[in-house]
Amino acid sequence: MDHPIPIAPSSSPLQRTTSKSGSYPPVPSVCVVTGGTGFVGCRLVEMLVERGASKVISFDVVPPPKDAWHHPNIEWRVGDITDKQAVDELLSTPNIGCVWHNAAAVGPFHPKPLYYKVNYEGTQNIIESAKKYGINKIVFSSSPSTRFTGVDVDGLTEEEMPSLPLDNYMQTYAETKAMGEMEISKVCTNEFMTVAVAPHQVYGPRDNLFLPNLLEAAMNGKLRVFGKGYNRICFTHVDNYCHGLIIAEKALYPDSPALGKFYIVTDGKTHPEGEQYLIFWKILDEAIVGMGFPSLWGKAHLPKGLLLFIASICDVLQKIFGIILKLNTFNVIVLTMHRWFDIKAAETDLKFEPIIGFREGWDETIVWFRENWLPKQSKSKGLGGIAKTTQSKIDIQDESSKKVR
Numbered sequence: 001m002d003h004p005i006p007i008a009p010s011s012s013p014l015q016r017t018t019s020k021s022g023s024y025p026p027v028p029s030v031c032v033v034t035g036g037t038g039f040v041g042c043r044l045v046e047m048l049v050e051r052g053a054s055k056v057i058s059f060d061v062v063p064p065p066k067d068a069w070h071h072p073n074i075e076w077r078v079g080d081i082t083d084k085q086a087v088d089e090l091l092s093t094p095n096i097g098c099v100w101h102n103a104a105a106v107g108p109f110h111p112k113p114l115y116y117k118v119n120y121e122g123t124q125n126i127i128e129s130a131k132k133y134g135i136n137k138i139v140f141s142s143s144p145s146t147r148f149t150g151v152d153v154d155g156l157t158e159e160e161m162p163s164l165p166l167d168n169y170m171q172t173y174a175e176t177k178a179m180g181e182m183e184i185s186k187v188c189t190n191e192f193m194t195v196a197v198a199p200h201q202v203y204g205p206r207d208n209l210f211l212p213n214l215l216e217a218a219m220n221g222k223l224r225v226f227g228k229g230y231n232r233i234c235f236t237h238v239d240n241y242c243h244g245l246i247i248a249e250k251a252l253y254p255d256s257p258a259l260g261k262f263y264i265v266t267d268g269k270t271h272p273e274g275e276q277y278l279i280f281w282k283i284l285d286e287a288i289v290g291m292g293f294p295s296l297w298g299k300a301h302l303p304k305g306l307l308l309f310i311a312s313i314c315d316v317l318q319k320i321f322g323i324i325l326k327l328n329t330f331n332v333i334v335l336t337m338h339r340w341f342d343i344k345a346a347e348t349d350l351k352f353e354p355i356i357g358f359r360e361g362w363d364e365t366i367v368w369f370r371e372n373w374l375p376k377q378s379k380s381k382g383l384g385g386i387a388k389t390t391q392s393k394i395d396i397q398d399e400s401s402k403k404v405r
């Protein structure tokens with residue numbers, strides 16, 4: 001017998017089974033997702049419809065991909081959150097139950113001014129318009145990198161991490177996401193309720209940033225294990241993150257402990273051996289070998305000190321020539337440090353638990369990349385630039401922001 005709920009056609013077998021078999025709380029009838037054509041946003045739009053939303057408006061500067069779900073309950077609206085008028089039009093839609101503010105200039109590869117404009121000013125526009133049109137719930141997608149100082153994060157809770165604002169941020173992305181998050185938490189009251197939810201290292205089918213960039217470097221023989229290779233980190237399946245974002249809306253009620261707070265959600269205790277982390281380079285190597293590329297472990301590891309020295313030269317070259325290189329100081333630090341969290345606050349306050357376990361999620365992601373990503377690749381002769389799909393999205397986002405006054 002067919003299941004009564006609609007299921008996104010481009011979701012993976014595991015995503016379908018999880019959507020069909022789970023029993024999830026109801027979602028607002030009318031939902032807005034900014035950044036709805038991105039990796040996370042696209043899945044969030046789909047999951048909101050799968051969980052019963054009658055109207056989900058995706059608002060993104062990048063048009064929906066070819067395989068986007070053309071379901072009558074989804075409106076794929078192309079627009080820019082830095083354009084106040086467009087945001088006003090968006091949020092004047094009647095009966096919006098919640099805005100999932102997910103749009104951002106993501107990753108380390110954008111021009112600097114774009115981060116401020118999108119991640120900070122864009123967030124201010126969302127807050128202003130939401131207030132103006134009487135919307136009373138915003139769930140903000142934040143990032144743990146807002147709290148990174150370059151020191152190991154080895155199993156900390158949100159409260160044990162540095163509080164915002166930091167004196168120094170490791171990158172403009174982190175700084176501007178922190179600025180956006182602080183605006184979001186500052187305006188939170190019992191009448192205008194907000195919460196910030198952050199994943200760590202999102203993976204899954206249709207990822208266009210994290211895995212494709214590392215796999216492309218591995219394919220071109222340009223990747224080696226950084227340092228000893230035993231740094232511990234945590235991952236978040238895209239469905240687990242979207243689940244966390246969706247149920248965070250349920251935690252927005254007057255006097256809720258979640259009001260104005262910041263939570264991290266990950267694959268939690270489904271990480272290997274019941275811990276909340278994995279060994280980054282070993283797990284990445286599984287994906288590399290899964291593509292049929294040679295294992296990184298068999299090759300010489302690159303000493304961290306040497307990498308930092310070369311990366312500092314790359315930083316200077318980037319500044320002088322305005323080029324984008326994968327090897328930079330930030331990347332060396334994050335790829336060698338411990339980065340994992342204890343997510344008990346999200347478990348307690350949001351009632352979060354992963355809906356897809358790490359092992360099955362990672363195995364399926366590897367299969368997905370082998371079937372969908374690998375056949376489209378050709379060995380590049382470039383000098384460490386970024387993956388083509390990543391670059392084409394960055395170009396659209398940058399172009400749009402130049403048009404908005």
Ligand SMILES: NC(=O)c1ccc[n+]([C@@H]2O[C@H](COP(=O)([O-])OP(=O)(O)OC[C@H]3O[C@@H](n4cnc5c(N)ncnc54)[C@H](O)[C@@H]3O)[C@@H](O)[C@H]2O)c1
Nearest residue numbers: 035037038039040060061080081102103104141143201202
């Ligand atoms: N992927 C991760 O590992 C990760 C980790 C921590 C936090 N996050 C957060 O999750 C959210 C989603 O990230 P993602 O991985 O899906 O990245 P993504 O780049 O795929 O999605 C972001 C989307 O925002 C859109 N966008 C950018 N500028 C815009 C603008 N001016 N107006 C409207 N839309 C705009 C982009 O076009 C893109 O589709 C972001 O807020 C990000 O900070 C992601």
